[in-house]
Amino acid sequence: MKICSRRVKESAVAYALLLPSLVIFSFFVFYPLLKSFYHSFFELDLIGTSTYIGLGNYQRMITDYDFINSLKVTFIYLIGAVPVRAALALGLALLLNAKLKGLAIYRTVFFMPTMISIAAASIVWMWLYHPNEGLFNSILAFFGQSPKRWLTDPKLALYSIILMTLWKTTGYYMIIFLAGLQGVPEELYEAAKLDGAGAIKVFLNVTWPLISPTTFFILVVSSIDAFKLFNPVYIMTKGGPLQSTRVIIFYLYQQAFEFFRMGYASALAIVVFAILILFTIVQFSVGGKRTHYQ
Amino acid sequence: MKNLSLNKKTLTPVGTHFLLILIGIIFLLPLYSMFVTSLTSEANLYVRESKFLLKNLEFSSYKHALQAGPWGRYFFNSLLVSSIVTLGQLVTASMAGYAFARFDFVGKNLIFYAILGTMMIPVEITIIPNYMILSSLGWLDSYYALIIPFLAHSFGIFFIRQHVMTIPEGLFDAAQIDGCGYIRSLWKIVLPLSKPTLATVGLITFLNNWNTFLWPMIVTNSDKLRTVQIALARFQAGDIIGVTPWNQVMAATVIVTLPIIVVFLLAQKQLISGMMSGGMKF
Numbered sequence: 001m002k003i004c005s006r007r008v009k010e011s012a013v014a015y016a017l018l019l020p021s022l023v024i025f026s027f028f029v030f031y032p033l034l035k036s037f038y039h040s041f042f043e044l045d046l047i048g049t050s051t052y053i054g055l056g057n058y059q060r061m062i063t064d065y066d067f068i069n070s071l072k073v074t075f076i077y078l079i080g081a082v083p084v085r086a087a088l089a090l091g092l093a094l095l096l097n098a099k100l101k102g103l104a105i106y107r108t109v110f111f112m113p114t115m116i117s118i119a120a121a122s123i124v125w126m127w128l129y130h131p132n133e134g135l136f137n138s139i140l141a142f143f144g145q146s147p148k149r150w151l152t153d154p155k156l157a158l159y160s161i162i163l164m165t166l167w168k169t170t171g172y173y174m175i176i177f178l179a180g181l182q183g184v185p186e187e188l189y190e191a192a193k194l195d196g197a198g199a200i201k202v203f204l205n206v207t208w209p210l211i212s213p214t215t216f217f218i219l220v221v222s223s224i225d226a227f228k229l230f231n232p233v234y235i236m237t238k239g240g241p242l243q244s245t246r247v248i249i250f251y252l253y254q255q256a257f258e259f260f261r262m263g264y265a266s267a268l269a270i271v272v273f274a275i276l277i278l279f280t281i282v283q284f285s286v287g288g289k290r291t292h293y294q
Numbered sequence: 295m296k297n298l299s300l301n302k303k304t305l306t307p308v309g310t311h312f313l314l315i316l317i318g319i320i321f322l323l324p325l326y327s328m329f330v331t332s333l334t335s336e337a338n339l340y341v342r343e344s345k346f347l348l349k350n351l352e353f354s355s356y357k358h359a360l361q362a363g364p365w366g367r368y369f370f371n372s373l374l375v376s377s378i379v380t381l382g383q384l385v386t387a388s389m390a391g392y393a394f395a396r397f398d399f400v401g402k403n404l405i406f407y408a409i410l411g412t413m414m415i416p417v418e419i420t421i422i423p424n425y426m427i428l429s430s431l432g433w434l435d436s437y438y439a440l441i442i443p444f445l446a447h448s449f450g451i452f453f454i455r456q457h458v459m460t461i462p463e464g465l466f467d468a469a470q471i472d473g474c475g476y477i478r479s480l481w482k483i484v485l486p487l488s489k490p491t492l493a494t495v496g497l498i499t500f501l502n503n504w505n506t507f508l509w510p511m512i513v514t515n516s517d518k519l520r521t522v523q524i525a526l527a528r529f530q531a532g533d534i535i536g537v538t539p540w541n542q543v544m545a546a547t548v549i550v551t552l553p554i555i556v557v558f559l560l561a562q563k564q565l566i567s568g569m570m571s572g573g574m575k576f
Binding site for chain 1: 393420501551
């Protein structure tokens, strides 16, 4: 009896402690998700007039060229940004992992862009990419090269955004890699050196396997993050030129807040959510096997 | 001297520094351009050298940028919202993290995974129904819309849970013998021992909320509720005073960014060490 009532009391207190968080999550995360799902079966506008259309929105999606295109753009962005960013972050972390004096300054420099707001960063890079007065074209002009239309060339614009993202977010992942690198035991490096292993062998056989949980974590988080790209597109290119930077979330935003097709936008949101989950599951099943845990 | 990454034969200390300086300069270039441009006069904007050289600097663009709108109000809004959100998250995350770390209860795993799941539900996806919910509550264009939805977040919960799990069992047992109940243990044991963790969570939460863009843009409309980020974006886009010259835009960017850079430089040790020990692994 005594144990029973103690467990009940423990559960009650735990729930009381969790209540505030759960209330917020229920109202602003879980309920909206369900509501989105519900709305996706309707045609809905801002005023609230709604018409039930069953799977109409989903059917429309399949033949919606703009939707498919935005998925394509998102994936190009993902493939362009995620591996490069991870490699860059790892490279910087390796450099900074050396026990040399004064490395803290570099760490600050590389991490600082993460602190700047995405709005500020986008605006600064818009200036850098300015066709006439921007820094990059000024540098090109200095070397006698012709200026590039960084944000107005459909073939270039998405990569310009990728470059800005790399600048802004690599530092964050570098810190995470640094944390992972510090978890590698000294003895393993010493043993490898005793065996006469060169730097590359040490990296491939000791470092890389042992930081694989970190690498895995970074790839998953980094991918989810890349999927959510919105702010730079909104500020720098508004999806253009010629829809070459219109990523899926921006497309969703346009459907909801420029065309007021709330029902369709809700369906898009549900599909994006499903893709995210699927993508993460795939990453877990592929990566999970390759991750070594000590 | 230990060199855990690259063999001494591959990259000497001098080599490492050289490479790092090079990369460092590349990283700083955008910020350098931002500063130099903000101090350039409008006429000089079209002069090539003014991008690189610190010649003919003046503060006129700052004056114009500051006069363009109620920046005091914008900063007040950002400060108010971010502070309350940070405080709120610290409270809810402490309670929830403590609950997960020290309690056993029915449905514990279910709730844990549900909260984990919220990390997978990006704001961008729930923004539409949230907009409608806020609209029906009459909260659109109010501080409530900017604050209430963010009073809890999975990040802080996991961070604090991770930390509380490292507090030795013995301390809690001793406290219990002394007659401490569950809540007093939270107050007397967990919180005092969690100061660095709470500081890290607080810093990260504040910075993230200060920098957030999409949500305030969609749920607020009137000038008196604008946050600093939205004001900056509108200033650049010419929504406030027509097409804005870039030196003024950069000045405004500096004004918005400088406080964060200062806070970061002061708190970087705490922030970075907090991030690195925060158990960011699966």
